[in-house]
Amino acid sequence: MVAGDGSGALSWKTISRKEVYKGGVFTVFEQLSLGPKGRKGLFSVLDARDWAVVVPLIGRGEAAQFLMVRQFRHGSDRASLEFPGGVVEPGEAPEKAAVRELAEETGWMPGAMYHAGTVFPNPAIQSNRFHVFLALDPYPAVERNLDEHEVVDALLIPAGKVREEMGEGELSHALMATALFFAERCLRSKGIPVF
Structure with a gap:
């Protein structure tokens, strides 16, 4: 180690x-x-403030789907397909931020939720951390509450498709690849079949 x-x-x-x-x-x-x-x-x-993301998984095996969001990203000047997430507010626990972002961006709440991992996004120049949570069996529960400049589509995407296409096209956000890695590792550690 x-x-x-x-x-x-x-x-x-x-x-x-x-x-x-x-x-x-x-x-x-x-x-x-x-x-x-x-x-x-x-x-x-x-x-920068820490970031939290939640990987919402609905179903298991070949029927498994991720609840994801599509939004425009100004840095890449293109649409990006991502897991729900955002900044951790001052004094807020990362897990609470992940739940808040899931609700704000999708209107869904997590069933069971697990901390899947934490990394430094770019330790050469950045001070913040990136916290990943796995949400099993999320469910629609509240009205979406998007930030002023957020234009977000919430979508259910087959988990196998996300895994296969990660790193290509709209699935080219490096931190989403990290989140997918942590989610899969968390599933395996709990003996839950990986999609």
């Missing part, structure tokens, strides 16, 4: 941080750090 928590021979000490940009979803800092060999370096760090 590879271990590391930022301590030891690879550790850097932050000397100073200067805010160079503050936007709606992230802040960029210029960070001066002292390395383990006594050398200083200037690094850009993108501070």
Whole structure:
């Protein structure tokens, strides 16, 4: 197993941080750090709130479907097919954020829900974490409550199709591939058949 928590021979000490940009979803800092060999370096760090995503699975085996959302993404300038998710608000638990985002974007609530994994999306420059939850047997329960600029279609997509096409076309969001990986691993760990 590879271990590391930022301590030891690879550790850097932050000397100073200067805010160079503050936007709606992230802040960029210029960070001066002292390395383990006594050398200083200037690094850009993108501070953002954590993100939470929920992988809603309906049914099992060949009949399994994912509840997904299609929305336009300005960074890629194209539509993206994704699992419901969004930012974790200050003081909010990641699991609560995942449930909130599922309800807001789809109007559905989770049946059983499990934490499937947490990763750093891009630890070279970003400080935030990406939390993945698996929701089994979600059900329609509430009215959707989209954010002001969200235009989202909620869709049921065959799980096998998502698995087969992940990384192509509208399914090319790297974090959704990560979420799918964690969901499959979580299913296997619970002895639930993977689609």
